[in-house]
Amino acid sequence: MSINPELQGRSYPAGPVYEVGREKIREFALAVKATHPAHFDVAAARALGHADLLAPPTFAIIVAQRADARLIEDPASGIDFSRVVHAEQRFTHHRPIVAGDKLVAALHVDTVRAMGGGAMISTRAEITSSDGDPVATTRSAILVRGEGQ
Amino acid sequence: MNFSSLSLGQEIGSRTISVSRADLVRYAGASGDFNPIHFNDRVARDVELPGVIAHGMFTMGAAIQLVTDWAGDPGAVLDYQTRFTRPVPVPDSDGGAQIAVVGVIGALDAEHSTARVDLTVSSGGQKVLVKAQAVVKVA
Numbered sequence: 001m002s003i004n005p006e007l008q009g010r011s012y013p014a015g016p017v018y019e020v021g022r023e024k025i026r027e028f029a030l031a032v033k034a035t036h037p038a039h040f041d042v043a044a045a046r047a048l049g050h051a052d053l054l055a056p057p058t059f060a061i062i063v064a065q066r067a068d069a070r071l072i073e074d075p076a077s078g079i080d081f082s083r084v085v086h087a088e089q090r091f092t093h094h095r096p097i098v099a100g101d102k103l104v105a106a107l108h109v110d111t112v113r114a115m116g117g118g119a120m121i122s123t124r125a126e127i128t129s130s131d132g133d134p135v136a137t138t139r140s141a142i143l144v145r146g147e148g149q
Numbered sequence: 150m151n152f153s154s155l156s157l158g159q160e161i162g163s164r165t166i167s168v169s170r171a172d173l174v175r176y177a178g179a180s181g182d183f184n185p186i187h188f189n190d191r192v193a194r195d196v197e198l199p200g201v202i203a204h205g206m207f208t209m210g211a212a213i214q215l216v217t218d219w220a221g222d223p224g225a226v227l228d229y230q231t232r233f234t235r236p237v238p239v240p241d242s243d244g245g246a247q248i249a250v251v252g253v254i255g256a257l258d259a260e261h262s263t264a265r266v267d268l269t270v271s272s273g274g275q276k277v278l279v280k281a282q283a284v285v286k287v288a
Contacts, residue, residue, distance in 0.1 A: 032210030
């Protein structure tokens with residue numbers, strides 16, 4: 001099945017709330033081999049002026065990829081997950097993410113370009129607090145490889 | 150660290166990160182990215198990969214630690230981007246693969262008191278991230 005070109009311009013409204021927990025921050029920090037105390041020790045994070053444990057700079061990928069999953073798992077998209085390769089990623093932080101945050105993400109499919117038998121799909125997740133305040137903008141490009149690519 | 154002490158081309162440091170199959174399992178669980186190409190050789194080869202490869206986001210997420218440790222506050226990273234140009238194959242061995250990271254100041258913005266750190270990230274002698282850049286607020 002090929003990629004549906006009509007995906008371009010599609011948006012998925014803000015999905016369910018993601019609650020940022022202290023143990024998830026610690027777990028993610030260990031998984032990216034981060035050692036900074038602000039990810040593990042509340043007092044260390046507060047000493048730097050943060051309200052609670054500070055998430056590592058790429059933590060927002062959890063929220064962004066949950067938003068991307070709504071596109072990838074959409075049967076109308078024609079995307080085979082095992083043929084997806086991550087091509088580009090960008091995080092723009094409007095403020096740091098800390099434990100206790102309640103985040104939501106709206107997903108926008110900015111571009112879909114056919115490449116060989118596959119496609120390059122660029123998405124943007126606008127991550128906000130559940131009150132609507134901007135937290136981060138993440139941009140992702142995934143290459144869905146065609147057969148033999 | 151203060152802004153006036155920084156200069157273009159200055160190296161902020163370097164380090165080597167090891168990545169094993171166990172690290173990929175841990176990253177999959179922590180991030181929620183369970184694409185089987187990151188833990189299953191059969192699936193990876195079925196889609197014409199050389200075998201299990203690291204999550205690009207593992208490499209990106211691990212490489213930035215050089216910058217956050219230098220900056221002193223991980224919350225100072227305002228923007229971070231990369232392209233994933235080449236996969237990092239992770240062999241089924243105790244040692245896994247090695248990823249080398251070097252950071253150099255690529256731009257300075259006095260008005261906003263920010264520095265752009267350009268990361269060179271390679272594995273097996275080949276660049277795996279391209280245009281890996283982090284914009285950091287300098288106190």
